[in-house]
Amino acid sequence: MTINDENKIAVHLSEPLLDCALAAFRGASGGRAGALSSWNLSEPWSACATWEGVTCAGGRVSRLVLEGLSLSGPSALPHLARLDRLRVLSLKSNLLSGPIPDLSPLSTTLKLLFLSHNALSGPIPDSLFSLTRLYRLDLSCNNLSGPVPVEGLDRLDRLLTLRLDSNRLSGPVSALALPRLQDSISLQPPLRAIPARSPPSRPRRSPPTPRSAARRSRPARLRQRPHAPLGEAAARVPPAAAVVGPRPPPPPRPAAGGG
Template identity: 35%
Template sequence: MADDTKFLLLFLLLNSSTLCFSTEQDIQCLKSVQQSVTDPNGVLKSSWNFENNTVAFICRFTGVECWHPDEDRVLSLRLGNLGLEGPFPRGLQYCTSMMNLDLSNNNFEGPIPANISREVPYLTSLDLSYNSFSGSIPQNISNMTYLNVLSLQHNQFIGEIPRKFNLLTRLSEFNVAENLLSGPIPSLLAVRFSASNFAGNQGLCGSPLDDCPPSKRRWRPVRIRLHKLNNQSSIGAAVGFVVGFVAAFYFPHCFVCSERLRAYVVRI
């Protein structure tokens, strides 16, 4: 907890000198998010009005929480259960002070950006649960060292849980249940979280789930490449064999020079 407090104070100190610049970036961040998602219920369209130029106007947007009521700097973006659709929102890298991102209970689909830790490096909470996100879970998430909460349950993620997730030592909540994951569970996650946090993935194995099956050595067929003979050489070899056989059959004395060896010539 003391380390988290120090980080927060240092973070605020570093960002205080660039307040105006951050304000412009945060506005750009929300504009990009609004443009990149499908909003069938019109929630963002009706609430996110960028024509308003009053101080901290974005702090009154639905799902937007600012660091301070008088500052246009996004602390949290909570867009859960709004019926939003489309790919992972774009432009989040401009919300340079954001620490919480909640996209849960929507209809988002497609992969998570492979460089997500560069887009939102200071997140302490990332909730993408109950969507249709797919593809592999980015190993890059392991660089988000301030994460306390990582909720990825009820999606369509495939592949293994990255082993580097053992580096996420601050995690107090972690859930990947009901996906399409496979392979062994990283050791430290297995110790810290219960089986329910990994349930519903038929391919996952290891503590706290069932043991992984022993690895089997697979035999691979080896292809032996034979040099192909061209047509002329094949015909020549065949003719030579026939001529040699006929000559040896009818004229054995031409091929056997020794009387001892003549005894071994057998006429058919």
């Protein structure tokens, strides 16, 4: 291999690191039986296109979408910070616990981060505010606590979606200035303090994620009332005696005792 063959060098150098990161994540996350059985890390790296929830580009993982797989544990998430070309990370509706790890190694690439409906706890870490390329951030329906870090969130000025609801966060957010914000259940309407509270038993739905948005919604069919059979329709027609109108005069009686 020549020095000028830069693309191949990059791919070959990245494979062991990515294999190690994914293997460590799979080993630490558990999940339901067979959830990540398609991750055959002994295969050539080009086979990653067939792995559950993994999308690769140029020998690097660019998307990791693993939703509703019962992935659990506090030590799984930190391994994903080594996927240095990751643009989309969606782990919603799992059982992940512990604090949000340091994802700052993804600061130049990560654009979508969905961690809702887990059991993550602790404060929102300062390292999260280094992800300045984010435009979707959903941390709702966890056990996050502490004050809402307004100053840090203001650094994420590309955000279109911000979801912090159904946590144990508290504090004022009236000073939050995110000019592009379009979707934020926790901040609408209007901007006000968020009281500390426990997550509700039936949390609100999260915004569409890469997996849920790909599903095409089926149009609802209008329920048509079945036509009554001809016999039933005829039976509902009122009889002639029931028709409103003048009655005909009675027939004349015959004369009595004629001879």
